[in-house]
Amino acid sequence: MNNPAFATHRKIGGDLEVSRMGYGAMRLTGQPGNWGPYPDPEAARTVLRRAVAIGINLIDTAHAYGAGYNEGLIAEALHPYDANLVITTKCGLTKMGPGIAYRDGRRKAIRTGCEASLSHLRLERIDLLQLHWVDEDTPIEETVGALAELVKDGKVRHVGVSNVTLDELERARSVMPIASVQNRFSFADRSQMDIVRYCIEHDITFFPYGPLDGNPAKIGAPLADQTGVLAAEAAKRSCTPSQFALAWLLALSPVIVPIPGTRSVAHLEENAAALKVQLTQADAAAL
Numbered sequence: 522m523n524n525p526a527f528a529t530h531r532k533i534g535g536d537l538e539v540s541r542m543g544y545g546a547m548r549l550t551g552q553p554g555n556w557g558p559y560p561d562p563e564a565a566r567t568v569l570r571r572a573v574a575i576g577i578n579l580i581d582t583a584h585a586y587g588a589g590y591n592e593g594l595i596a597e598a599l600h601p602y603d604a605n606l607v608i609t610t611k612c613g614l615t616k617m618g619p620g621i622a623y624r625d626g627r628r629k630a631i632r633t634g635c636e637a638s639l640s641h642l643r644l645e646r647i648d649l650l651q652l653h654w655v656d657e658d659t660p661i662e663e664t665v666g667a668l669a670e671l672v673k674d675g676k677v678r679h680v681g682v683s684n685v686t687l688d689e690l691e692r693a694r695s696v697m698p699i700a701s702v703q704n705r706f707s708f709a710d711r712s713q714m715d716i717v718r719y720c721i722e723h724d725i726t727f728f729p730y731g732p733l734d735g736n737p738a739k740i741g742a743p744l745a746d747q748t749g750v751l752a753a754e755a756a757k758r759s760c761t762p763s764q765f766a767l768a769w770l771l772a773l774s775p776v777i778v779p780i781p782g783t784r785s786v787a788h789l790e791e792n793a794a795a796l797k798v799q800l801t802q803a804d805a806a807a808l
């Protein structure tokens with residue numbers, strides 16, 4: 522049974538209901554450099570279909586993953602989509618080759634990126650479009666203004682931001698409501714705690730990316746647990762260190778929706794079962 526202390530769902534922007542445990546699809550692309558198709562597309566489709574089958578209704582991707590291939594793979598595996606499936610994607614980062622990308626937050630790039638995502642995902646409207654990275658050469662107000670236009674045009678339902686500072690988040694919120702923030706955050710890496718606190722205070726959905734401290738440059742690297750705390754806490758609760766790391770995020774606040782990434786069905790199922798780990802908000806805060 523799931524831990525009753527964990528809300529099982531979160532409403533992004535107040536009305537877009539997603540499972541508390543999402544799935545990050547980024548790793549289902551060609552490596553190294555997150556470029557081109559995943560070498561075993563049937564295995565990738567199996568992971569995506571299994572995620573939906575076990576009740577995960579949130580899949581996170583980006584146009585830059587692949588580039589375009591990750592979104593296309595999701596459509597191949599899951600289209601026509603279940604009515605409650607939420608696919609979140611990102612714009613504002615143009616990928617040119619393996620590991621080569623540049624940020625472009627100009628209005629034209631945001632509109633072009635949105636059209637490309639709509640086409641790859643075979644959607645009429647994107648439920649949540651996130652600004653992948655802030656382009657330092659374009660005022661964030663211009664970029665978010667372009668996203669607001671896409672909402673008015675009916676092409677996007679909610680807007681989120683990623684890899685932002687507090688100042689950038691506040692500037693974005695001065696233009697339009699920001700439904701979500703996606704920054705790096707995990708048990709092992711709490712450098713973005715100020716943003717997490719801000720999201721909790723303002724009831725903004727927070728997607729911690731790299732929730733298992735995954736690093737795209739270290740494919741398949743094990744979870745960092747230099748102090749052994751994860752292993753010890755996991756042993757106390759008869760769960761795995763990965764499950765404990767995810768449960769810690771779930772327990773911290775109901776605004777937090779982890780999006781762990783994996784290429785393996787076994788890890789996918791293990792991660793989803795983190796919802797069962799017995800951990801209270803007070804325990805999580807104490808750790």
Ligand SMILES: NC(=O)c1ccc[n+]([C@@H]2O[C@H](COP(=O)([O-])OP(=O)(O)OC[C@H]3O[C@@H](n4cnc5c(N)ncnc54)[C@H](OP(=O)(O)O)[C@@H]3O)[C@@H](O)[C@H]2O)c1
Nearest residue numbers: 545546547730731732733734735741763781782783784788
């Ligand atoms: N906004 C951004 O700039 C940004 C940047 C990075 C990521 N993201 C998003 O965040 C998602 C997750 O990030 P991430 O994939 O970099 O990091 P992560 O979820 O922290 O870690 C993924 C890594 O952990 C391994 N793993 C997963 N489950 C495991 C388990 N139960 N036991 C042991 N190892 C396990 C995976 O290997 P296996 O494949 O072998 O399971 C993979 O190497 C991405 O898919 C993407 O949607 C966003």
